């Protein structure tokens with residue numbers, strides 16, 4: 001831990017323009033704290049900049065241009081499930097901001113001496129439930145196992161295609177507790193198409209704010225196992241994956257049929273035509289609802305700007321090409337035509353073992 005702490009403090013304090021004396025003073029203080037207690041506590045400033053550095057180091061993220069604007073909420077003092085639940089509701093409200101989404105992260109108590117203090121079981125704070133029924137899946141198939149865990153805890157879904165899952169919060173040494181999110185806090189966008197008036201009859205909708213809540217934020221050897229973070233969506237995530245994957249909402253055949261396309265052979269590219277119209281509908285609907293969203297072309301251009309700014313800051317840009325290219329028209333972006341070094345630098349966000357399954 002000391003080694004990682006020293007590397008982090010030197011990097012972080014240099015980026016914040018602090019003096020060598022300040023760095024040495026802080027390092028002596030941390031060395032003493034680790035020797036005495038086996039861990040050390042980040043200052044708010046170290047936590048704030050560390051969470052931003054972690055976003056900047058997220059190899060799979062195309063949205064990194066805005067890494068310095070991340071709002072960081074310090075919730076390390078919260079102990080009970082109820083206090084944590086309240087803090088999560090505040091995050092949802094702050095991030096949503098009536099549609100003008102603000103990227104934010106709320107950081108809860110970290111691991112201390114190998115013991116996890118807080119864990120949020122949800123993949124995202126707001127997400128739809130999934131159920132295996134006789135004639136197929138109801139809702140989001142990605143949520144089937146978590147939905148089962150919620151129903152085992154006593155939660156009961158309405159079995160629509162868009163049931164909002166409860167928040168499941170676990171604190172050290174206790175069973176997890178579930179909490180229903182008040183409906184008024186959840187902004188959703190009905191999906192319509194700018195030209196096809198039949199599109200709204202598909203009754204598709206999606207939630208405004210993606211808030212990843214199952215990843216672990218690691219800074220200077222300290223692991224924050226509950227640190228939900230949000231940005232805004234890139235339209236392809238909804239239009240080319242959530243609604244399009246045949247094992248998710250599988251909408252392409254229905255859309256192609258409503259468009260009157262010839263679906264008898266692949267060669268008419270009916271699936272591709274339906275896919276593009278679906279993504280046009282997502283962008284149109286979010287814009288009409290005043291909810292932040294970015295198209296994959298603009299997102300790629302923003303990422304190019306990020307690369308240039310990092311070069312100017314003499315920092316090495318790392319990336320995971322396989323995730324950075326968008327799932328729609330990837331070769332129309334600069335990303336497709338270059339290579340990225342996929343080494344892992346900390347601070348960063350990491351996957352962690354699921355507490356259920």
Ligand code: HEM
Nearest residue numbers: 055058060061062063103104229230231232233234294349
């Ligand atoms: C502000 C707008 C943002 C946009 C448009 C954006 C876009 C994306 C997209 C499209 C992905 C790939 C997701 C997928 O294919 O499933 C991604 C991955 C990721 N993003 Fe961002 N992002 C944004 C903000 C953030 C923020 C604020 C953080 C953290 C503070 C973040 C951290 C990550 C991480 C860790 C991944 C990889 C997730 C994984 O490995 O499963 N992003 N981002």
Ligand SMILES: N/C(=N/c1cccc(CO[C@@H]2CCNC2)c1)c1cccs1
Nearest residue numbers: 063210211212229230231232233234237
């Ligand atoms: N737009 C986003 N997209 C994602 C960012 C990170 C992860 C994910 C979802 O990843 C799932 C696991 C693998 N693919 C789906 C989506 C953001 C969520 C939170 C901040 S930005």
